[in-house]
Amino acid sequence: MWQRFRKRVTSGGHCGLSIGDSRIALAHVQRQENGAMRLSAAAVDRRANDDDWPGRLEQQASGIQFGRTPLTSVLPNGSYQLVMVEVPDVPADEVKSAIRWQIKDLLDFPVDEAVIELFAMPELSTKNDKSMAYAVATRRSSVQEHIELLHDAGLSLDVIDIPELCTRNIATLLPQDADGIAFLHFAKNHGTLTVTRQGVLYLIRQIEKGTAAMDGVSQDDFARTEMISKIVLETQRSLDYYESHSDNGPIAELVLAPGSNIGGLADSLHEELGLTISSLDLNGMFETRTAMSTAEQSDCLLAIGAALRTEPRAA
Numbered sequence: 503m504w505q506r507f508r509k510r511v512t513s514g515g516h517c518g519l520s521i522g523d524s525r526i527a528l529a530h531v532q533r534q535e536n537g538a539m540r541l542s543a544a545a546v547d548r549r550a551n552d553d554d555w556p557g558r559l560e561q562q563a564s565g566i567q568f569g570r571t572p573l574t575s576v577l578p579n580g581s582y583q584l585v586m587v588e589v590p591d592v593p594a595d596e597v598k599s600a601i602r603w604q605i606k607d608l609l610d611f612p613v614d615e616a617v618i619e620l621f622a623m624p625e626l627s628t629k630n631d632k633s634m635a636y637a638v639a640t641r642r643s644s645v646q647e648h649i650e651l652l653h654d655a656g657l658s659l660d661v662i663d664i665p666e667l668c669t670r671n672i673a674t675l676l677p678q679d680a681d682g683i684a685f686l687h688f689a690k691n692h693g694t695l696t697v698t699r700q701g702v703l704y705l706i707r708q709i710e711k712g713t714a715a716m717d718g719v720s721q722d723d724f725a726r727t728e729m730i731s732k733i734v735l736e737t738q739r740s741l742d743y744y745e746s747h748s749d750n751g752p753i754a755e756l757v758l759a760p761g762s763n764i765g766g767l768a769d770s771l772h773e774e775l776g777l778t779i780s781s782l783d784l785n786g787m788f789e790t791r792t793a794m795s796t797a798e799q800s801d802c803l804l805a806i807g808a809a810l811r812t813e814p815r816a817a
Contacts, residue, residue: 503619503638503663515540518668518808519657520576523690524548528559529805530571531788541788541809545801556655574661574808575652576668579689582640583609584666584706589622589633601637609639617642621667624702636706638664661811666694666706668807669759674701675787675810678755684741684777687759687803690714695737697744697753704748707740709733716764726765733767734774741775757782761800 515532527545534540544562546555585608590600598618606613616639623634645662652659665687673685673696682699686709693709711729719725737756745752755778758768768779784799784806794802 503621503661503667515571516809516811517571517573518576518805518811519573519652520665520668520802520804520808521578521651522548523578525801526555526559527802527805528563529802529809530563531806531809534789539788541784541790541806543790543794543798543802543806545798545805553655556657572660573652573657574663574811575648575659576804576808577640577644577648577662577664579665579691581644581648582638582664584664584708585637585639586623586706587635587637589620589635601635605637605639611641615641615643617645624704663808663811665689665804665807666696667703668804668810669694670696670698670703671807671810671812672759672782672787672803673698673757674703676757676782678757682750682753684737684753684756685759686737686756686762688713688716688762688764693733693762695740697741699750704750705740705744707736709736713761713764720765730765730767730770734770737771738775754778755780759800759803760784760796761803 515530518529518531520527524547525545526548527543529541529543532540542563544559546558546562548555585605587601587604589597590604592600598620601620602613602616602618605618609616619638620635621638623636625633648662649659669685669687673679673683676683679698680700682697685696685698687694688709689712691712691714693712695705695707695709696703697705711733716726716729719729741753756771756775758779758781760782763781768781771777772779784803785793
């Protein structure tokens with residue numbers, strides 16, 4: 503997405519960093535010649551007026567050298583808007599400008615303050631001749647504040663990415679991706695559903711409920727059941743949209759990210775949608791010094807996805 507290219511000596515691999523409301527996570531992925539991937543990851547609490555979080559992260563994830571490894575950081579949830587748009591039929595150098603005015607009434611801040619990036623979507627069906635893309639819009643000041651936060655921490659940034667593309671990076675490594683896979687991840691305030699097939703991202707949908715909402719109704723059986731039903735319905739509608747607009751065939755399996763089987767969601771998804779439902783264990787994807795708990799995997803998921811970024815970067 504947003505890139506700040508620079509030359510640096512690299513120790514190999516790629517780092518990802520995610521900054522949440524309560525936790526900051528770092529991941530380092532090294533791809534081995536035999537195809538295996540070595541992972542180091544850690545998360546620490548985000549404290550008020552805490553200037554020492556980089557040091558605490560390095561202590562937790564020993565051996566990772568921030569300054570010597572390419573770093574992708576993830577924009578925090580809530581700091582950007584993601585809008586699907588029809589790409590206008592204008593010269594390539596005018597597309598972003600046209601998109602800017604196309605989405606200006608959909609933003610919750612003045613369009614003049616927006617930084618906009620696009621990533622094109624593949625055609626779902628040969629019957630559809632419209633080119634679609636996702637527009638990522640964020641305040642210019644939000645990007646600058648994010649860069650300054652990392653700069654003040656002594657970190658030099660290569661790329662800023664968004665959570666949806668980080669979860670995409672993980673989903674496309676799974677063997678189920680060959681035939682098409684739905685991947686569902688829940689953060690504190692919302693969920694993200696992606697559909698990928700053979701390494702290509704076809705669909706992103708955000709689900710309004712997150713782990714905080716589920717925690718809030720955990721003691722109320724009726725409220726919990728109602729919330730799970732809403733999540734299942736949103737998931738079904740998203741997959742129905744994909745299948746009705748796609749020539750790829752239906753999705754047969756949905757994978758839940760670590761920590762996302764909230765309130766018995768997996769059983770409800772299987773019963774209502776008839777899909778194979780599995781829960782991802784990152785310990786089976788990576789070589790690690792010690793096995794990661796489900797909570798650790800959940801805390802570090804976006805950072806790991808950011809560290810898996812493979813798009814070409816300047817030298």
